[in-house]
Amino acid sequence: MEIEGLERILREHSFFAGLGDAFLALVSGCARNVRFEAGHYLFHEGEPANEFYLLRHGRVALELHAPGRGPITFQTLGEGEIVGVSWLIPPYRWAYDARALTLVRAIGVDAACLRQKCEADHDLGYEMMKRVTSVLIQRLQTTRLQILDVYGTHG
Amino acid sequence: METSGTVVITLEGLESLIGLLKRRGYRVIGPTVRDQAIIYDEIAALAELPRGWTDEQQGGLYRLVPRDDDAVFGYAVGPHSWKKFxxxxxxxxxxxxxxxKGLRVTPAPLPDERFAFIGVRGCDLHAIAIQDRVLTHGGKIDPHYRARREALFIVAVNCAVAGATCFCVSMQTGPKATGAYDLALTELGREEDHRFVVEAGSEAGRVVLAELPHRAATEKDIAEAEAVVSATAANMGRSMRSDDLHELLLRNLNHPRWDEVAARCLTCGNCTMVCPTCFCTTVEDATDLAGHRISRSQRWDSCFTMDFSFIHGGSVRASPRSRYRQWMTHKLATWQDQFGTMGCVGCGRCITWCPVGIDITEEVAAIRDSEQH
Amino acid sequence: MADTDGTTDPMVPRLARIARRRRDGPQVWTLEIEAEDSAGAGFAPGQFNMLTAFGVGEVPISLSGDPAEPDRLVHTIRAVGPVSTALTRLGPGETVGLRGPFGVGWPMAELAGHDVLIVAGGLGLAPLRPVLYRLLAERARYGKVVLLYGTRSPQEILFRRQIESWRRRLDIDIEVTVDHALGDWHGHVGVVTTLIPRASFDPAHTIALVCGPEVMMRFAIAALRDAGLPDTALFLSMERNMKCAVGLCGHCQIGPVFACRDGPVFRFDRLRNVLAVKEI
Known part of the structure; x- marks a missing residue:
């Protein structure tokens, strides 16, 4: 019952859109429901990437700390998006802090568990690789736009 | 005279024409030799015309040379065009x-000058018609231009000399004067038989012509005049296929040839200054030291300057490549979208007066040829 | 406009007075001006005026006020050059020169019966604000109305109080994102294009209006096309150097079109080919 519910949620999450039933079953074996109160951290910079999150509800800020400037948010994420993309490729370490801005409900996926299944079944591994890469490309492109500072005056 | 309308006048007739136009209140503008070039300026008599002079032209080269006869209009075109007036x-x-009591704005008075141009070539007649379209046929008009244009009297000349940079035949603007003129002359004979075949192209032209000493043109006069135009047409210094330019250039906006021409182009803007159709302007405000008297003037601008496309943050067309491309594609392609005509009349001035001899016909040919391979 | 018959010089400004001046962000001021000969001819959302700071010069500024109040000519100006800086320093009662309104605005008639998705970046919200006034005044004529607004930082959000009050309405979806934020900002962070896949609209019945820096518009249009909007449903407002605003000075050419006369608002399919070329 619990597992079936998770599989349904995963199937409906845009990160897993179009993933076959067999793979969904494999993924859901590594998944659990999680919840974070506003202000709580999903993970911190430098920690091992043990669990990533598929947001179902709420908003998460990705932050970097700069001495003297405090936390700088460089991106916020919401429903349907993935928090944490460093789990698939070594060194499996988070590169920023992820903080819940509101109450957050998500599916947490055990990264070591899923990596093992990806190694065992490269077809699953390739599916995960394509999905993670797509997110990375989008984030790279939007980061470029941020760097351009298009609203600046460039006097 | 009523039947064919074509008559013949002599040098004295041409002198009378200048005097008559002056008496009718026109500022008579014609070709004259100044600073080692044939330019257009106010003239009072036949003697001021460049009689016995011609011009040698090539890419980046213009030289005034004496002719071995006394032809009055025996040259091609100089650095000036009629847009100057x-x-x-x-x-x-x-x-x-x-x-x-506050600020008061006074529009500049409309010009009351009445110009008579003497010696307008076919290419320049078309250039005037093109500027008419740009400045007086859109939604909004330039009233200063229109006032001068409406008062204008045009004495055209059928070209007897094809300059080495001329390509009016390719652009279908000459060497015969076609379009809106009041009188059109063809210079024939020299020395003792020096004469001009004259056609009137307007009622104003007919009225003026009737007052000049003239005789009816014979078939021989007319045949000779036609031969002059044919010979000029056969001697064009340059040619440029013009029927495919719109598509050719717009599908080659990223052609490597633009880099090649940009490596030579000094972005000096000479081509835009001498071009008889280039119409772009900017505005300048001036004020006295106390800020009590303010004025705004319009002046010629050039798409070759960085300022031309400046918006906060920088210029849209920062590279010389993009500025040359803008100028040339505007002349030959997008002008057609904007105004329904070509923006080039084939006068060759941009070739002659380019300090590094960039040749618009050669650039088009290079792009076209690259597609053949 | 007295100059439609061609008797009046289109380059000569009328006189207008600053009625109100309000700061709307760092270096950004909103000036409300009243023409002295005050025949409030009205304007269409997306049109612009040419404003003269006497003795300094003239610049194009889009109208950012309510088209239902034609006598109040509202302009939102960022002080970036000598003329815009001079304009933003003028106080109530001072005189400016006014020409306009000019140009082709947003396709208001076409919006009726459609969902309207507005994507604005930075100061690009100013020429879209008249659209929002109109849409909200005639709310029943339109389907869903969505505003996606991105700017540099929370401090630079334009018309902030107004956005907050519109947000309280239930008949418009508003999402605001900033490129950079410190920890005290609880809204979206990320470029405005990231809001497009998250927004809910029916691509088959939506018209999108886009205004902002050109790079931002390029990427916004790519995201809207990815979301399934056809090129004929995308409209954008172009900024170019302008001296005359009536198609005579040649400055604002974008390939075959004049931004002043044929735009500033264009349907995307008309510019698709030229915008793909750098430095056109």
Whole structure:
């Protein structure tokens, strides 16, 4: 019952859109429901990437700390998006802090568990690789736009 | 005379024409030798015309040379075009004055000058028609231009000399004068048989012509005049296929040839200054030290400057490549979208007066040829 | 407009007075001006005026006020050059020169019966604000109305109070994102294009209006096309150097079109080919 519910949620999450039933079953074996109160951290910079999150509800800020400037948010994420993309490729370490801005409900996926299944079944591994890469490309492109500072005056 | 309308006048007739136009209140502008070039300026008599002179032209080269006869219109075109008078390099738009009661803006008065141009070539007639379209046929018009244009009297000349940079035949603008003129001359004979075949192209032209000493043209006169135009047409210094330019250039906006020409182009803007159709202007505000008297003037601008496309943050067309491309594609392609005509008349001035001899016909050919391979 | 018959010089400004001046962000001021000969001819959302700071010069500024109040000519100006800086320093009662309104605005008639998705970046919200006034005044004529607004930082959000009050309405979806934020900002962070896949609209019945820096518009249009909007449903407002605003000075050419006369608002399919070329 619990597992079936998770599989349904995963199937409906845009990160897993179009993933076959067999793979969904494999993924859901590594998944659990999680919840974070506003202000709580999903993970911190430098920690091992043990669990990533598929947001179902709420908003998460990705932050970097700069001495003297405090936390700088460089991106916020919401429903349907993935928090944490460093789990698939070594060194499996988070590169920023992820903080819940509101109450957050998500599916947490055990990264070591899923990596093992990806190694065992490269077809699953390739599916995960394509999905993670797509997110990375989008984030790279939007980061470029941020760097351009298009609203600046460039006097 | 009523039947064919074509008559013959002599050099004395041409002298009478200048005098008659002056008496009718026109500022008579014609070709004259100045600073080692044939330019257009106010003239009072036949003697001021460049009689016995011609011009040698090539890419980046112009030289005044004596002719071995006394032809009056025996040259091609010089650095000036008639836009200098109709659409002058600077034009006051308005003045404003600050008083205790506040600011008052006074529009610049419309010009009351009546110009008579003598010696307008086919290419330049078309150039005037093109500027008419740009400045007086859109939604909004330039009233200063229109005032001068409406008062204008045009004495055209059928070209007897094809310059080495001329390509009016390719652009279908010459060497025969076609379009809106009042009188059109073809210079025939020299020395003792020097004469001009004259056709009137307007009622104003017919009225003026009737007052000049003339005789009816014979078939021989007319045949000779036609031969002059045919010979000129056969001697064009340059040619440029013009029927496919719109598509050719717009599908080659990223062609490597633009880099090649940009490596030579100095972005000096000479081509835009000598071009008889280039119409772009900018505005300049001036004020006295106290800020009580303010004025705004319009002056010729060039798409070769960085300022031309400046928006906060920088210029849209920062590279010389993009600026040359803008100029040339505008002349030959997008002008057609904007105004329904070509923006080039084939006068060759941009080739002659380019300090590094960039040749618009050669650039088009290079792009076209690259597609053949 | 007295100059439609060609008797009046289109380059001569009328006089207008600053009625109100309000700061709307760092270096950004909103000036409300009243023409002295005050025949409030009205304007269409997306049109612009040419404003003269006497003795300094003239610049194009889009109208950012309510089209239902034609006598209040509202302009939102960022002080970036000598003329815009001079304009933003003028106080109530001072005189400016006014020409306009000019140009082709947003396709208001076409919006009726459609969902309207507005994507604005930075100061690009200013020429879209008249659209929002109109849409909200005639709310029943339109389907869903969505505003996606991105700017540099929370401090630079334009018309902030107004956005907050519109947000309280239930008949418009508003999402605001900033490129950079410190920890005290609880809204979205990320470029405005990231809001497009998250927004809910029916691509088959939506018209999108886009205004902002050109790079931002390029990427916004790519995201809207990815979301399934056809090119004929995308409209954008172009900024170019302008001296005359009536198609005579040649400055604002974008390939075959004049931004002043044929735009500033264009349907995307008309510019698709030229915008793909750098430095056009």
């Amino acid at each position: 109709l659409h002058p390099p600077t034009e006051l738009l308005w003045t404003a004055e600050r008083t205790e």
